[in-house]
Amino acid sequence: MHTIAIIQRPPVLLDRGATLDLAVRSVAEAAAAGAALVVLPETFIPGYPSWIWRLAPGRDGALVGQLHARLLANAVDLGAGELEPLREAARAHQVSVVCGLNECDRRHGGGTLYNTAVLIGPDGALLNRHRKLMPTNPERMVHGLGDASGLRTADTPLGRVGTLICWENYMPLARYALYADGVEIYVAPTYDSGDGWLNTLRHIALEGRCWVLGSGTVLRGRDVPEDFPGRAQLFPDPDEWINPGDSVVIDPQGQIVAGPLRREEGILYAEIDTARVAPARRALDVSGHYARPDIFELHVRRSPAMTVHDTDQ
Numbered sequence: 001m002h003t004i005a006i007i008q009r010p011p012v013l014l015d016r017g018a019t020l021d022l023a024v025r026s027v028a029e030a031a032a033a034g035a036a037l038v039v040l041p042e043t044f045i046p047g048y049p050s051w052i053w054r055l056a057p058g059r060d061g062a063l064v065g066q067l068h069a070r071l072l073a074n075a076v077d078l079g080a081g082e083l084e085p086l087r088e089a090a091r092a093h094q095v096s097v098v099c100g101l102n103e104c105d106r107r108h109g110g111g112t113l114y115n116t117a118v119l120i121g122p123d124g125a126l127l128n129r130h131r132k133l134m135p136t137n138p139e140r141m142v143h144g145l146g147d148a149s150g151l152r153t154a155d156t157p158l159g160r161v162g163t164l165i166c167w168e169n170y171m172p173l174a175r176y177a178l179y180a181d182g183v184e185i186y187v188a189p190t191y192d193s194g195d196g197w198l199n200t201l202r203h204i205a206l207e208g209r210c211w212v213l214g215s216g217t218v219l220r221g222r223d224v225p226e227d228f229p230g231r232a233q234l235f236p237d238p239d240e241w242i243n244p245g246d247s248v249v250i251d252p253q254g255q256i257v258a259g260p261l262r263r264e265e266g267i268l269y270a271e272i273d274t275a276r277v278a279p280a281r282r283a284l285d286v287s288g289h290y291a292r293p294d295i296f297e298l299h300v301r302r303s304p305a306m307t308v309h310d311t312d313q
Helices: 016-032 061-073 084-093 137-141 166-170 172-180 195-208 274-280
Strands: 002-008 035-039 096-103 114-120 126-131 154-156 159-163 185-189 211-215 218-220 241-250 256-262 266-272
Touching: 002 016, 002 211, 002 241, 002 256, 016 035, 016 084, 016 266, 035 185, 084 096, 084 114, 096 126, 096 159, 096 185, 114 159, 126 154, 126 159, 166 172, 166 185, 166 195, 172 195, 185 195, 195 211, 195 241, 195 256, 211 274, 241 266, 256 266
Parallel strands: 002 035, 035 096, 159 185, 185 211
Antiparallel strands: 002 266, 096 114, 114 126, 154 159, 211 241, 218 241, 241 256
16 A cells, blocks of 8 residues: 655746745655655646636737746756756655646757656656647647657556546547556546546546546636736636646546545545556456457557757768
8 A cells, every 4th residue: 555645736826946846845745644656736837827718819919928938938848957856855755756847848949838747756767758649729829749758657666657637538549558558556637627527537547447646736816926927817816716626536446535625725645555456457458358459459659759850970
């Protein structure tokens, strides 16, 4: 048995340094409570671009541009070591960490943002980087398309961990790729919430016969900083629940064992046992005895997508 912790707290919106500090403190708090795996929300650093659901680029172009510039300036460049404080926290507390972030690569132009989830091991190593394959609706005005280089699982002391972000979880072939890679702990950071989403996560647990950790986003009007561009226009009500959270833990039989944590900030804890996965797949193993490879075959191109290939003499 292992304790897992899902952090449901608002970021310091559009402030990478302050949000990283919050993430580090949250990891320390969860580790002190005995957690071996700590999960932080979708694009937690430096926050989900929730304004995209309230602005139209053609009508509100100037404000959209201003917000995007702030988001880009506070995005995380993994190659520049900007995630090092969180990696050091994982190493110091000997916990695995899944964290969502807005990612950029300044070595290769830096103009494109990715909706990324990283898995950090208890030694601080970056075990996986998964970029969201298909941004949802207006997210396509913010984030680029990810590739399948991170569409995989990785071993941790708790078991094999894989991640799909938000509505990627509605992509059957993406789910199947994780099932076929032996996922035992399926992490789903999301901006979605509500009964429909919770039912989706229960279905995934039943389909994959794995533990499902739904990491929700919580944000109220009062959480938006005073210097946020367009704050009065976009989020005038400090008491509005912009997103209610709904973090949840579901077992391999589709039963909710913790949560949902709704309209509440905090840490959701649960005890999970990955030894329950294999027996659950005795009746249904969708990538094993239920797969019918003589009829169906999935081909996943995990090579990183490269726009430029340099050939030096």
